[in-house]
Amino acid sequence: MTQHPILWTFRRCPYAMRARLAIMSAGVAVELREVLLRNKPHAFLQTSPSGTVPALRLEDQVLDESLDIMIWALRKNDPQQLLDMPEEGWSLIATNDGPFKAALDHTKYATRYPDLDETAERAKAAAYLVELNDRLNGRHWLFGDRPTLADLALLPFVRQFAQIDRVWFDAQAWPHLIAWLDRFLDSEPFALVMDKYAPWSEGDAQVWFGGKRASKTTHTLDQPENRHTADEIAGQGNGDRLSVSR
Numbered sequence: 001m002t003q004h005p006i007l008w009t010f011r012r013c014p015y016a017m018r019a020r021l022a023i024m025s026a027g028v029a030v031e032l033r034e035v036l037l038r039n040k041p042h043a044f045l046q047t048s049p050s051g052t053v054p055a056l057r058l059e060d061q062v063l064d065e066s067l068d069i070m071i072w073a074l075r076k077n078d079p080q081q082l083l084d085m086p087e088e089g090w091s092l093i094a095t096n097d098g099p100f101k102a103a104l105d106h107t108k109y110a111t112r113y114p115d116l117d118e119t120a121e122r123a124k125a126a127a128y129l130v131e132l133n134d135r136l137n138g139r140h141w142l143f144g145d146r147p148t149l150a151d152l153a154l155l156p157f158v159r160q161f162a163q164i165d166r167v168w169f170d171a172q173a174w175p176h177l178i179a180w181l182d183r184f185l186d187s188e189p190f191a192l193v194m195d196k197y198a199p200w201s202e203g204d205a206q207v208w209f210g211g212k213r214a215s216k217t218t219h220t221l222d223q224p225e226n227r228h229t230a231d232e233i234a235g236q237g238n239g240d241r242l243s244v245s246r
């Protein structure tokens with residue numbers, strides 16, 4: 001039985017993205033296995049009861065909920081104190097994962113839902129984003145001047161919604177939301193979790209993700225993207241700060 005944690009992931013999946021963000025912040029080393037959802041390896045299906053990514057194989061259990069993986073990583077090490085979040089953060093995450101994600105999917109994949117009104121679904125998603133925009137007025141993060149778990153948990157989904165039609169998204173009256181999203185998209189942590197990996201297959205060399213960083217450089221969301229190779233990441237730690245010094 002494997003002793004080290006194995007993360008089954010898919011680069012563009014927002015759930016997998018937030019799991020990788022938390023693992024990166026925690027500086028916990030995991031073996032990364034990229035999955036193509038249209039061609040799931042047998043070993044993945046044996047691991048993940050739900051057949052969904054992300055899934056984290058631990059020695060004694062499997063976590064197949066992204067939020068559980070985030071919490072697992074941050075309970076090991078939480079240098080940014082992301083878990084130190086007001087109670088309200090949990091309800092923001094629940095709304096994101098529930099009604100917002102549903103409205104997002106109904107908008108993005110509208111042809112799959114012929115019985116639903118795409119415009120109404122987009123409006124439902126937008127109502128939630130207006131609330132986030134109001135919350136972000138005068139602050140860089142959902143709860144103030146430093147990010148919390150909620151920022152990491154929500155941003156990949158807001159990105160996914162924005163990508164449906166970025167021109168439309170940018171034309172909406174939510175400047176604080178756009179600034180929050182753009183800071184995230186321009187950040188090094190985002191660049192690092194979006195590095196590309198070939199889909200895993202049996203017998204491949206192990207690919208490491210999220211471990212200790214050799215240099216002590218601190219990167220902030222205000223800095224431009226700075227890409228690294230997979231080899232570099234394998235030796236890296238938690239220098240990335242999803243935080244902004246004021």
Ligand SMILES: N[C@@H](CCC(=O)N[C@@H](CS)C(=O)NCC(=O)O)C(=O)O
Nearest residue numbers: 013014015037052053054064065066
């Ligand atoms: N509740 C799960 C949802 C994960 C999920 O739905 N992931 C999608 C990809 S973004 C997936 O694996 N879908 C299975 C498939 O497309 O076959 C979590 O938070 O991890």
